[in-house]
Amino acid sequence: MTLVVVAATLMAVNSDETTMTTPTGAGMRRRALLTGAGGLALAGAAGPAGPVAAVPVAADRPKHHGFTGFEWLGVAGWRVTTPTTTVLVDPYLSRFETGLGAGRLNPETRLHLDTAAVDAVLGVPGAPGSAVDAVFVTHTHWDHFADVPHIAATRGATVYTTLTGYHLGQSMGLPSRRLAVVKGSEELVVGDLVVRVVSARHSRSESGGLLFPGVRTQLPPRPETITELPEGDTLGFVLRRPGTRGGVLLLGASDYDDHELRGLDVDTVAMPVPSNDVTADYVARLLRALDLPRTVVLVHWDEFESPLRNPPTTDDRTRGRIREMTAEIRRVSPRSRVVQPNYLAPMALL
Template sequence: MENERTAVKSDSPTTIGRRSVLAAAAATPLVGLAPSAWAGSRAHPQPGFARFEWLGTAGWRVRTPTTTLLVDPYLSRFDVGLAAGRFEKEAPLTLDEAAVDAVLGTAGSAAGAVDAVLVSHTHWDHFADVPHIAATRDSTVFTTLSGYHLAQSMGLPAGQVAVVKGGEQLRIGDVVVRVVRSLHSRSGGGGLLFPGTRVHVPEPPTTIADLPEGDTLGFVIRSPEGRGVLILGASDYDDQALSGLEVETVMVPVPSSDVTAGYAERLMSALARPRTVVLVHWDNFETPLSNPPRADSVTRERMDSLIADLRRHSPRTRVLTPQYLTPLDLL
C-alpha cells in the first residue's frame, strides 16, 4: 500500500492465461482510442493496440481486441481512516461486489470477462478484491508466493494462481507480459507497512493487517511488435531490473516520503527517459470512483514536486495525471 493521498491536475514464450492453461509532458491531454484503432490486420498492429483504463490507486484494466488484463484491481475502496488521519491497522476487510461489477461488468458477461490478473504486491489496496474477481471470472492470477498462499486462503483454487518472481516473459492472449523484480516504498521513518511474506496457506484474512506486502513486482505490457508500458505498483524500484527494458511509458506511483533517494532521476535514467509518465496511486482510495479523482493538499504538493523532478531530469517526457476509466492510447 502506498500512503499517497491525492490530486493535482498535471500540466503537463510460453502461452499462459486461465483459458489457455485450461486448454493445455506538460499540458498533455489524455488521449482516447478512436473506433478505427481496433480495426486492421493483426499481423500489422496499429498504434492503439491496447486500451489502458485507470481503476484508481495503482490499478489498471488493459484491453486488446482479444484479451483483458487487470493489474492491482482494488474497487471496494473501503474506509480505513487514512483520509481522516486515524489509520486503523486492524480495519476489517470489506468486499463490495456491486462496486466491482459496476466497474468491470458482471461476471459471465462479455463486458465482465477477465483473462488474467497481475498483482504487484499483496497489501489490501492491491489484492483484497483479487480472489473474488478471479473466482467469479475464471481468471488466472499472476502473483508472488505470498499472493499464491493468500489467494487460496481466500477461496481461490491453487490451479488459478501462478507464482512469478521477476524475469518471466509470458504470453497471455495477444499480449506479452514481462514480470519485473521491484521494491515497495517505505514510510518516512524508513519502515515498511505490514512487512512479511506468507510461506504457507494461512487462516482466511479478516483485517488489512493480514495482507502483508509479500514482495513486490512490476509488469511490462508489450504489443506484438514490441512497444512497452511498464506498470509499477509501489513507489520504489530496482534500478538494475529496469535497465534495458525499452519501454515508452511508465506508470509511476507518487511517493509518500523522501526516503527513496533520487526517485525521479534514477527512474528516468534506468528507463532511458521514456516518452510518457502516468502518475498513479495519488487518489483518495477510500471513496468510490468518481471523476475528478480526489486528493488532499499534501499529496498535491508531492505531485507538484515529482512533476518538477521528472521534467528536470527528462525534459522531453510528457507527464499525465489520468481520470478514472478514461481510455489512454499508450500502446
C-alpha cells in the same frame, strides 16, 4: 446498481500550466492517501462542487482506439484490453474506509468486498465483456489485492502473483490451479499480449519502515483484516505487443531496483507518487534507468476510500508533491509527457 462517473479525458501536466478537458463531476473530500507504505496522516481537502454525471461504467464505458486500451482503476490499478484479451493489474474497487485519511489507520479494519462496485466497473459476471483473462498483482497489501480473489473467481482469470499471493489467494477461496507464482524476469504470453515480470521494491514510511511487512510461505487462515494482507514482496509488469519493441511498465509502489529496470525498452511508465523522500533520487534514477521514457503516467495519488468519481481528488500536500515530481521529470527528461489520468479514461499507451 452502483454508479460511478467516467470521463474519456486525461490531465496533461506541463512545466508551465496544468490543462485538462474536464467532465462534469463533483469532487470528494480528501480522506486518504497511501503511496507505497508511507502516506498515513494527510489532511482532507474539498474538491470543486458541480453536477455529477453518473453512468453505469460496465455498460457504457468509452471505447479505446488502437490495439490496446489502458484504463486507470485508481490507486495502482489498471484494466488493459486488446481485441482478444483483458488483463487487470491491482484491481481495487471496494475502496472501503480504514481510518487512513483521518490519520488513524486501524490495522484491524475488517476486509470488505463491495461486489456492486466491482460489477459496476467490470460488468456482472457472465455478461458480455465481463470476462478477465489474467490478473497481475504487484504486491498483496489490501489496496492492491483485497478484491483480486473474488474478481478471479467470478471472471475466470488466472492470478499472477508472488508466493505470498499464491497462499493468500488459496486461503481466500481460489484453487491453486488459478494461481501462478512469478518472481521476476518471466516473459509470459497472455492472449495477444506479452507480459514481462519485473522484480521491484516497496516504498517505505518516513521512519524507514515498511507497512505490514511479511511473507506467507504456507497456507494461512483466511485473512479478515487489512494487516493480514502483508506486502509479501513487490513486482512490476511490462506489457507489450508480441514481436515488437517498446512497452508499458506498470509499477505498484514507489521504489524499484535500478538494475532490473535497465534494458527494459519501455516507452511509458506508470509512476506511483511517493508520500515522502526516503527513496533517494526517486524520479531521476527511475527515468534514467528506463532511458528517459516518452510518457510518465502518475498513479497512486488519489483518495481511495470512496467510490470512483471524476475528477479524482487528493489533498494539498499530495498536489504539491505532484507539482514537484512534474518539475523534476521535466528537468531530467524534458521530452517526456506527464499525465495525470482520470478514472476509467481510455488511454492509448501501447
